[in-house]
Amino acid sequence: MKLASLKEGGRDGTLVVVSRDLSRGVRVPQIAATLQQAIEDWDRAAPALAEVYAALTRGDEPRSFAIDPQQLASPLPRAFQFLDGSVYLHHMEKARKARGADMPPNYKTDPLMYQGLSDRFIGPRDPMVVPDESLGLDYEAELAVVVGDVPMGTSAAQASGHIKLLMLLNDFTLRTITRTELPKGFGFMQAKPTSSFSPVAVTPEELGAAWDGEKLDLPILSSINGQPMGRANTARDMFFTYRALIAHAARTRSLSAGTIIGAGAVSNLDPETGYACLAEKRADEELAAGRATTPWLRFGDRVRIEMLDAGGASIFGAIDNAVAKA
Template sequence: MKLATLKNGRRDGQLLVVSRDLRMAVAVPDIASTMQQVLEEWQAKHRALDEVYRALNAGIATGAFVLDVAQLAAPLPRAYQWADGSAYLVHSELVRKARGAELTPELWHDPLMYQGCGDSLLGARDDVALESTDWGIDLEGEVAVFTDDVPMGVSPQQAKGHIRLIALVNDVSLRGLVPAELAKGFGFFQSKPWTAFSPVAVTPDELGDAWDGQRVHLPLTVHVNEDLLGQPNAGVDMVFDFPQLIAHAAKTRPLGAGTIVGSGTVSNGDRSVGSACLAEKRALETVRDGKPGTPFLTFGDRMTIDMFDRNGNSVFGAISQRVVEYAPPLLA
């Protein structure tokens, strides 16, 4: 099943069921009006939604219309919790190597995780508006899962049963602001602005054998403008799988329905597949040449993140966003 949210002038938008080929959609107000409602009432709602999905794919759904991806918000336009991990340690290892540091041993056993701004999540075609290119604007291609209510203290095996939806992520990062923030010893804040999501979120069964209950075993295709940045496989070199990340987040607190947990930048030890962020490419250049040659993003650049199944079909639809200059409000 594929679900999306249509922009309708309200913060939580209108829930849509979307066809497998991402061409058609239908609203289902008699079942649920928002994605948050679905996640809070999953057991009561998902079977009825799946019946609509089957009818939509068969071409017999009442009220179906042609989907305009540009009119979609993030599948969950605002989340009570957006927690992003760092599961691909080959990425962290490389970035640290470029600045002459090493991974500490505990990071191989206890995942890194930060809390991002979940109050406003970007749709797949929304511009990324920022004030300055001096901030080191970067994209990060990731995979994320949406949960229902997760009790505190769950095991990874138990956490697996709370994964309801999967989506792609562009976790925009401002690399120029990161060092000063981390030096304070209190984590990211200003360096992690709005995060964007794929047009649809899908139930795990949509991925077939590419989903093993823990990881998505498909390449993530990332472009900057017309240039391919990389196609790392999301199922390779993921040291901490999604159930482990959820269990980590829930160690000392329950997670409310609608929590989103991200994988961190998808990265493979096989560097021939490229990268899912510019910081990694710049780190490779630094290790090889002593300094980076690839610039960060500037105004007018476009970021595209997609994932294709083994038949070449887009699973989630593409995230495709421009970086634009933000004009702050005038002082009164």
């Protein structure tokens, strides 16, 4: 099934069940007022939500209304925890080389992960506001999972059962700030202003055979101002899977229901799949010509991220954020 949040009812929005073609929605206050409430009581809420989804799919849900993507918040407008990894080592190696940083000595044994801002996310069609173009705004096209309660010590083998939802992610990054912030040794803060997520989150069974319990075998499409940037497959060249990321995060603490876990900008070894962020494209330009020629995002630029099924239909809806001055 597919779930979304309307920009109404407070900071956590109003939960709606969305039709498979993303055209219709139904409010479900009798089941859960918000997606966070549903995730916290998933064993009870999920079957009831699935019944509404089935009725909506059949076209016999009288409470349905037309979905306007502009009125949608992030599926989770805020989250108790947002963790983002970097499991496409090809991307990580290039990004670090571009800013003159070495790879961590254990990067092939322990996933790289940071805890990001989660008290607010911008909506899938909201502007991304930044104070200054000189901060080097970049996008990162990613896939993220939402988990239920994960006990401390959960193993990778046990982790798949805790994945309740998947959604697309644009993890905005201010690349100029990373050059001075990360060497301090305390990780990201100012360099990660906020993120945006796809209009809907989907349950794993909605993805069919493309989802194997730990990775999704589909390309993620990104473009800037209508010009295609990349179509890398999210399963290919994934050094650590979502199961490994969950186990890594839960090694010394439990994870609360609604925790979001990303896997980093998607990057394939095949150069024909393009790029999921500007940093990697600029790194290739520097390697080839000695300097980067592609600019960072500027005011007025529009970034679009989407994923299509085998029939060409949008699975999650499109993230479509314009860059604006704060």
